[in-house]
Amino acid sequence: MNDDPVSSSGAGRVSPRTIALIGKYHSRDIAESLSLLAMNLHDRGITVIVEEVTASNSAAPVGQRSWANCDFVTIGDFASIGEKADLAIVLGGDGTMLNAARQLARHRVPLVGVNQGHLGFMTDIARCDMLTCLDALLNGLFTPEDRMLLVAEVWRDGQNIASNLALNDVVVDKGSIGRLIEFELFIDSEFIYSLRSDGLIASTPTGSTAYSLSANGPIMHPQVSGIALVPLCPHSLTNRPILVSDRNEIEIRIVQATDSRVHFDGQVTVDLRAEDSVRIRRSEFSISLLHPPGYSYFAMLRQKLHWSEKPIAH
Structure with a gap:
């Protein structure tokens, strides 16, 4: 990440000089938005980096043969973006944001989301407002909010065979075969329970409005320092979601399974x-989401989940 962005007039605010654009892969819908953003940012004197897979899967601006031959942007991978960009604008839905977050968390590059998906819990800006929000963004008026990530390791025969980050959740499930799996749950090495079920979700506050919500898990405000453990269709009437501290270490030991898997952010x-x-466990890395002026987490929930507004007093 660029360590010396130009300061703006607001206390503690910075104006980005280099911005990366990351889009939903294999989507024609983002091509127009990508072109508009790239040209608009360039006209404002911003150095623009387009993520390499996004560039290869998106049509170049009118008059340009390809993004590679576009004279006002550079093409870069996530490592290059992490090294050079002051922030990244993500065009797509929550899935695109999740991928960008995992790739850039180690580089501490803040993310701004332009919603071109469906629900868009993490992509605040509507496509129609994309260009009008640029002034506030470039003047440092967006508000940062840190979101925790999980890191999960798979251990087999005493060896760590896989490790990944997750912004939403880590899910252990039964796989494609319809049989239940049996596993044991430990928290800080203490045995909690043995369970037969379709699986278990370990969710961050960010992920509490994703798969965990569908499995009757609790909605957690992003400032809550906790991890929700939500059973999937438990073969028991007494197993309920548990909220534990983000300082706890969680272990799921597979006792019996035919085709079980672990998923990171799906x-x-x-x-x-x-x-x-x-x-x-909680990762040492976090991701910073930049919200536009007037953003409210609860207003977002009311809109996305179709909660009724407060009645007007008569």
Whole structure:
């Protein structure tokens, strides 16, 4: 990340000089938005980096043969973006944001979301407002909010065979076969319970409005320092979601399973075997989401979840 962005007039605010653009892969919908943003930022004197896979899967601006030959942007991978960009604008839905967050968390690049997906819990800006929000963004008027990530390791025969980050959740499930899996849950090495079920979700506050919500897990405000453990269709009437501290270490030991897997944000998958262990804890990295002026988490919930507004007093 660029360590010396130009300061603006507001106390503690910075104006970005280099901005990366990251889009939803294999989507024609983002091509126009990508072109408009790139040209508008360039006209404002901003150095623009387009993520390489986004560039290869999106049509170049009118008059340009390809993004690679576009004279007002550079093409870069996530490592290059992490090294050079002051912030990244993500065009797509929450899935695109999740991928960008995992890739850039180690580089501490703040993210701004332009919603071109469906619900868009993490992508605040509507496509129609994209260009009108640029002044506030470039003047440092967006508000940063840190979101925790999880890191999960898969252990087999005493060896760590896989490790990944997750912004939303780490999910252990039964796989494609319809049989339940049996696992044991430990928190800080203390045995909690043995359960037969379709699986277990370990969710961050960010992920509490994703898969966890569908499984009757609690909605957690982003400032809550906790991890929700939500059973998937437990073969028991007494198992309920548990909220634990983000300082706890969680271990899921597979006792019996035919085709079980662990998923990271629903995008990266590792196959599991009996006696494998999935160890989950809060990551040392966090991601900063930049919200436009007037953003409210609860207003976002009311809109996305179609909650009724407060009645007007008569």
